[in-house]
Amino acid sequence: MTTISKVAQRAGVSRTTVSHVLNHADRVSVHLRERVRNAIEELGYVPNPQAQSLRTGRTNIVGMLIPDIRNPFYPELVKSVQSELEAVGLDTLIFNTDVPGGHFKEHSREYLRQVRNKRVDGLIVGDFALHAMHDALLDIDIPTVFIGQLSNGAVDNVQVDDFDGGYQMGAFFAKKGHKRVAHITGPSFFHEAMARAAGFEKGLTDNGVDPADIMRIEGTYLSPSGVETVNALVDSHGGNLPTAIFFANYLMALGGLAAFHDRGVKIPDDISAAVFGDQPQMDYIRPRLTRVGVQPQMIGQRASAMLIERLNGAFTGSPRLEALNCTLTEFETA
Numbered sequence: 001m002t003t004i005s006k007v008a009q010r011a012g013v014s015r016t017t018v019s020h021v022l023n024h025a026d027r028v029s030v031h032l033r034e035r036v037r038n039a040i041e042e043l044g045y046v047p048n049p050q051a052q053s054l055r056t057g058r059t060n061i062v063g064m065l066i067p068d069i070r071n072p073f074y075p076e077l078v079k080s081v082q083s084e085l086e087a088v089g090l091d092t093l094i095f096n097t098d099v100p101g102g103h104f105k106e107h108s109r110e111y112l113r114q115v116r117n118k119r120v121d122g123l124i125v126g127d128f129a130l131h132a133m134h135d136a137l138l139d140i141d142i143p144t145v146f147i148g149q150l151s152n153g154a155v156d157n158v159q160v161d162d163f164d165g166g167y168q169m170g171a172f173f174a175k176k177g178h179k180r181v182a183h184i185t186g187p188s189f190f191h192e193a194m195a196r197a198a199g200f201e202k203g204l205t206d207n208g209v210d211p212a213d214i215m216r217i218e219g220t221y222l223s224p225s226g227v228e229t230v231n232a233l234v235d236s237h238g239g240n241l242p243t244a245i246f247f248a249n250y251l252m253a254l255g256g257l258a259a260f261h262d263r264g265v266k267i268p269d270d271i272s273a274a275v276f277g278d279q280p281q282m283d284y285i286r287p288r289l290t291r292v293g294v295q296p297q298m299i300g301q302r303a304s305a306m307l308i309e310r311l312n313g314a315f316t317g318s319p320r321l322e323a324l325n326c327t328l329t330e331f332e333t334a
Contacts, residue, residue, distance in 0.1 A: 002045040011039035022047055061091045062307065063120035065111060065129035067099040071221075071251060072281050073296055074126060077147070080300025081124055088308055093120060097129045100222060108133055115140065122307050128190065143310030145303045149191040150321075156310065157321045158303045162192045162276075163199035165292045165326030169274055170203020172290075172328060173244050178272065180242040182215040184229045184252050193221075196248050196276055215242060219252050226255025234263050241265070244272040244334060250279055253289060272334040278327070288331035294324045 008015045013032060020027045021036040028036070039045075062085050066074040082092045095111040097104040108130055115123055116139070123140065127148025130136060137144060137154040144155040149162075173181055183200055186193025201214055217233070219225035226247060233241065247253035253275040260267060267273050267287060275282070278293035302322060309315040 002043045004045075007036065007039045007043055007045050010043060011035045058121050059119065060089060061093050061120045062122045062124065063093045063095060063111070063115055064124045064126065065095045065097055065108070066126040067097055067104065067128040067131070069094075069096040069098075070100075072279050073250065073277065076279055076296035077126060077300045080297040081304050084301055084304035085308070088312075090121075090308075090311075095129075099128050099131055104129070104131065105133065108136070112136055112140070115142065118142075122311050124303050124307060127192065131190075143307055145307045145310075147299060147303050149195070151191075153319050153321070156306045156319050158299060158306065159321070159323050160192075160294045160299065161323045161325055162195035163202075165276060165294075165328075166196040166199025166201075167203040167206075168199075168326060168328045169246055169276070169292045170200040170205075170209075171207050172203075172292075172330070173246070173272070173274070173334070174204050174207030174209050176244075176272070176334065178242075178244040179209055180213045180215075180244075181209065182217060182233060182242045182245040184217050184219045184226065184245065184247050184256065186219060186221045186248045186252075188218055190221075193248055200246055213242075219248065221249050221251060223251045223255035226252035226257075227259045228255075230256040230259035231263070234259075234265060241271050244274070247273070247275045250275060250277040250282065253277075254285075257285070268333050274334045278329070287333050290329065290331045290334035292326050292328040294326055298324060 004015050004018050008018045011018065013036060017028060017032060018036050021033050064078060064081060066078065068074060078094055085092055097107040097111065120142065122142055123144040125144065125146045134150060134152055134154070137146065138152065140155065146155050146157045148159055150157045181204060183197060185197045188194060197216060201211070204214055205211055217229045219229055247256055257267065257273065265271060274290040276293055278291050278295045282289055282291060302324065306320065
């Protein structure tokens with residue numbers, strides 16, 4: 001078995017120098033670093049993570065809480081975060097609080113207990129993973145970044161400008177000549193959902209649409225909700241459908257498009273459609289959905305960068321807030 005001693009012997013340096021290269025590379029000259037790393041590569045030495053943790057007091061693991069592993073948005077977000085952290089030698093431990101399953105509070109409490117017990121060096125929280133439990137972040141004493149709307153400012157925060165994204169789509173529909181529009185929102189107890197709805201309706205009314213001609217229908221952010229709301233819309237309005245519909249997220253859009261197809265309603269001939277969100281999976285839907293949002297990769301990259309700055313001491317100030325601007329992309333459906 002290759003050991004630090006063998007690496008030191010091959011590189012012609014002390015064990016302490018090898019240890020510094022592994023844990024505090026800035027303490028070693030570039031020349032010595034290169035010699036040690038060449039020796040490590042030649043011998044195939046792999047550091048023992050448990051031993052490293054005992055020496056440094058760090059796990060080199062970042063925890064990440066997500067609310068629903070089945071929602072395609074979150075695997076894309078996780079993939080982005082994992083890639084960014086891996087590039088600086090950090091592993092990612094994923095906790096799925098399973099908000100749709102209804103037991104997220106129990107899951108969240110257990111996962112936060114593990115975080116408080118120092119199983120991880122840092123934490124990234126994906127918006128609804130801690131729904132109605134944001135104050136729990138006030139007690140977290142490791143670097144943490146929250147993705148989404150965080151009212152208490154407890155930790156660094158990256159969020160999407162939901163209101164502006166909704167506004168862009170409302171203005172887009174109005175300028176396309178749509179006067180009767182339906183909006184399938186997310187749950188009313190989610191701040192983000194109501195911000196999207198408010199922005200969308202403001203974009204419509206600022207551009208000449210009568211508020212009485214805007215139909216707001218509350219959904220759940222899940223695909224069955226898209227099916228149910230579209231079926232209810234077709235049942236109640238028959239041949240007098242609104243001319244356009246805006247889905248507040250990708251999963252409801254999938255369900256809604258399936259329901260329209262099953263009911264013989266053609267997109268965009270019979271009704272135009274658009275969605276809030278910009279996941280890569282949307283590129284494989286036909287007709288391609290007009291959309292507004294921020295790609296999960298961009299959100300993950302920014303959240304990771306903020307966390308890394310905390311972990312390496314590059315930033316030590318008060319919690320930061322960054323809002324990412326949405327981009328509207330027009331395709332065949334609207």
